[in-house]
Amino acid sequence: MPDRSFLEWSLTIQQRMEQVLDGFLPGADIAPQRLHQAMRYAVLGGGKRVRALLAHAAAELSGADAALAERAASAVELIHAYSLVHDDMPCMDDDDLRRGKPSCHKQYDDATALLVGDALQTLAFQLLAEPGLGLAPEQQLQMVQLLAVASGSRGMAGGQAIDLQSVGQALTQTELEYMHIHKTGALIRAAALLGVYSAAVVDPLRVKAVSRYAEAIGLAFQVVDDILDAEADTATLGKTAGKDADSNKPTYVTILGLPRARALAKELHDEAISALQHEGAGATRLRQLAQFITQRSF
Amino acid sequence: MPDRSFLEWSLTIQQRMEQVLDGFLPGADIAPQRLHQAMRYAVLGGGKRVRALLAHAAAELSGADAALAERAASAVELIHAYSLVHDDMPCMDDDDLRRGKPSCHKQYDDATALLVGDALQTLAFQLLAEPGLGLAPEQQLQMVQLLAVASGSRGMAGGQAIDLQSVGQALTQTELEYMHIHKTGALIRAAALLGVYSAAVVDPLRVKAVSRYAEAIGLAFQVVDDILDAEADTATLGKTAGKDADSNKPTYVTILGLPRARALAKELHDEAISALQHEGAGATRLRQLAQFITQRSF
Numbered sequence: 255m256p257d258r259s260f261l262e263w264s265l266t267i268q269q270r271m272e273q274v275l276d277g278f279l280p281g282a283d284i285a286p287q288r289l290h291q292a293m294r295y296a297v298l299g300g301g302k303r304v305r306a307l308l309a310h311a312a313a314e315l316s317g318a319d320a321a322l323a324e325r326a327a328s329a330v331e332l333i334h335a336y337s338l339v340h341d342d343m344p345c346m347d348d349d350d351l352r353r354g355k356p357s358c359h360k361q362y363d364d365a366t367a368l369l370v371g372d373a374l375q376t377l378a379f380q381l382l383a384e385p386g387l388g389l390a391p392e393q394q395l396q397m398v399q400l401l402a403v404a405s406g407s408r409g410m411a412g413g414q415a416i417d418l419q420s421v422g423q424a425l426t427q428t429e430l431e432y433m434h435i436h437k438t439g440a441l442i443r444a445a446a447l448l449g450v451y452s453a454a455v456v457d458p459l460r461v462k463a464v465s466r467y468a469e470a471i472g473l474a475f476q477v478v479d480d481i482l483d484a485e486a487d488t489a490t491l492g493k494t495a496g497k498d499a500d501s502n503k504p505t506y507v508t509i510l511g512l513p514r515a516r517a518l519a520k521e522l523h524d525e526a527i528s529a530l531q532h533e534g535a536g537a538t539r540l541r542q543l544a545q546f547i548t549q550r551s552f
Numbered sequence: 553m554p555d556r557s558f559l560e561w562s563l564t565i566q567q568r569m570e571q572v573l574d575g576f577l578p579g580a581d582i583a584p585q586r587l588h589q590a591m592r593y594a595v596l597g598g599g600k601r602v603r604a605l606l607a608h609a610a611a612e613l614s615g616a617d618a619a620l621a622e623r624a625a626s627a628v629e630l631i632h633a634y635s636l637v638h639d640d641m642p643c644m645d646d647d648d649l650r651r652g653k654p655s656c657h658k659q660y661d662d663a664t665a666l667l668v669g670d671a672l673q674t675l676a677f678q679l680l681a682e683p684g685l686g687l688a689p690e691q692q693l694q695m696v697q698l699l700a701v702a703s704g705s706r707g708m709a710g711g712q713a714i715d716l717q718s719v720g721q722a723l724t725q726t727e728l729e730y731m732h733i734h735k736t737g738a739l740i741r742a743a744a745l746l747g748v749y750s751a752a753v754v755d756p757l758r759v760k761a762v763s764r765y766a767e768a769i770g771l772a773f774q775v776v777d778d779i780l781d782a783e784a785d786t787a788t789l790g791k792t793a794g795k796d797a798d799s800n801k802p803t804y805v806t807i808l809g810l811p812r813a814r815a816l817a818k819e820l821h822d823e824a825i826s827a828l829q830h831e832g833a834g835a836t837r838l839r840q841l842a843q844f845i846t847q848r849s850f
Contacts, residue, residue, distance in 0.1 A: 383694075385694065402675070416584050
C-alpha cells in the first residue's frame with residue numbers, strides 16, 4: 255500500500271488539476287457552445303491523472319514553479335483526453351463507456367467527438383506556447399517539440415496505428431512492447447520530462463534518469479492494465495471489460511500468462527527505481543508513483 | 553486574367569511546396585508504414601496551395617528567408633490537409649472525392665484517416681517548434697501560438713462545429729460570415745501572418761495591414777467557393793458538386809443570389825487591396841493573390 259502522505263499528495267494534485275483544466279478550457283457558454291461543452295465533458299471530472307501526477311512529481315524533483323508544472327501537466331492531460339475521445343469512436347475501438355460515463359461520441363455525436371479531439375490537441379500546444387510564462391522561450395519551444403514528437407506519427411498516434419494493424423495478429427512480446435512504447439509509453443515519458451522542463455534550470459543527467467524511469471513506468475503501466483483487464487469486470491473498471499480479449503487484441507496476459515505478466519510488472523518497477531538511484535529525497539514522489547502504478551488494483 | 557509572371561511565381565511555389573512537404577513528412581517506408589503512406593497521400597500531389605502562396609507572398613513582403621517561409625507555409629498546409637481529411641469522413645461531410653481522387657478514408661479506412669488527421673496536426677506544430685532555425689525563439693513561440701489559436705475551438709475547429717449546427721438552418725448573412733471567419737478565415741489569416749513572422753524583424757503596422765488584407769481575402773475565398781459550387785458540376789470541380797445545396801447548407805449564393813454574391817466578392821477584393829495601401833511594390837504578390845482568389849474560375 256502506498257503511504258498516506260502519497261495518497262494525500264495525489265488527491266491534492268488530482269483536485270487541483272480539475273480546477274486548472276477547468277480554467278484552461280473555454281467556458282461552456284462561449285461559442286461554439288456545444289463544442290466547448292463536449293470538450294469539457296471529455297476532460298473534466300475524472301481519471302486518475304497519472305500523467306499529471308508524473309509531471310508534478312518530476313517538477314518537484316526539479317524545483318519547478320507550481321504554475322508551470324500545472325500548465326505542463328494540463329498540456330499532457332489534454333493530449334491524453336483527445337486520444338481517448340478519438341480512440342473510443344466507432345471507427346476505432348467503438349467504446350460506449352469511458353470512466354463509467356457514456357464516451358464523448360455517445361453523449362454528443364461522432365462529428366462533435368471528432369472536433370473535440372482535434373481542438374483538445376490544439377489547445378495542448380497553445381498552452382505550452384503561451385508567451386510570458388517566465389521560462390526561457392527556447393525551453394518552451396523544447397516542450398512543444400517534445401510533446402509533438404511524443405504524440406505524433408512516430409509516437410502515440412503511430413502506436414495507435416500499429417495497434418489497429420495488430421488486431422487478430424499473433425504478436426511476439428517484442429512486437430507488443432514496440433506498440434506500447436509508442437501508444438502509451440511516449441506520452442508518459444513526455445509527461446515526466448515536461449515536469450523536468452518546467453523548471454528554470456534543466457539538468458541533462460536528470461533528463462536522462464527521468465527518461466529511463468518513465469520508459470520503465472510506461473511499459474509497467476500497460477502490463478498492469480492488461481493484468482487488470484484480464485481480471486476485472488465491467489462494474490469495477492468502468493469501461494467495457496474483456497474488450498481487448500474479445501476483439502482478439504494481443505495483451506501481455508495473452509502472450510505471457512498472468513504469473514509472468516505480474517513478474518514483468520515487478521521487474522519494470524525495479525528498473526524505474528534503479529534509474530533514480532542518483533536522485534535523493536526529491537525523487538520520493540516519483541518512486542511512490544512507480545509503486546502506485548505497478549500495484550494499483552482499483 | 554492574372555499576369556504571366558504571377559502564374560509562373562505560383563507554379564514555382566506550388567512545385568517547391570511539393571518537395572518541401574515531401575521532405576517534412578515521414579517516409580512511406582518508416583513504421584508505421586500504412587499511416588505514413590496515408591499521411592503522404594493526404595498531403596502530397598495536389599491542391600492550389602492557396603495558404604502556402606499567401607504565406608510566401610507575405611514572407612516576400614517582409615523580407616523573410618525562403619527556408620523559413622517554406623516551413624511556415626508547410627505548417628499551415630498540414631493543418632489544412634488534416635482538416636480536409638477529417639472533414640471528408642463519414643461522420644462529417646461524408647465526401648468520397650477530394651481533388652479528383654478518393655478521399656483519405658475511402659483510399660485507406662476511417663480509423664487510418666482519423667489518425668492521419670491527428671498526426672498531421674501534430675506535425676504542423678512540430679515544424680514550428682524545431683530548434684535552431686535562426687529565428688528568435690520567442691518569435692517561433694508566437695508562430696505556434698498564432699497557428700494554434702487559428703485552428704482550435706475558437707478558430708477553424710470551432711467554425712466546423714458551427715457549420716455542423718447550421719445544416720438545415722436559415723442563417724442570416726451575418727451568421728454565415730461568422731461561421732466562415734472561423735472555418736476558413738482564421739487559417740487563411742494565420743497563413744499570411746506566419747509569412748510576416750518568418751522574417752527576422754516583424755513590423756507591427758505590417759502585421760495589422762496583412763491581417764486586415766487576409767480577413768477580407770478569407771471571406772472572399774469562401775464567397776467565390778460558394779459561387780463556383782453553385783455553378784460547377786462534379787466533372788470540372790473534382791469534388792462532389794452541389795453537395796452543400798443538397799445537404800441544405802446555407803451558402804452566400806443561397807442567401808444573396810448569384811449577382812449579389814459576385815458583387816460581394818469584388819467588394820472584399822477591393823477591401824484587401826486597400827488594406828495594403830501603405831505597402832509598396834513588395835506587396836505585389838499579395839495584391840495579385842487577391843485578384844487570383846476572387847477571379848479564379850477553375
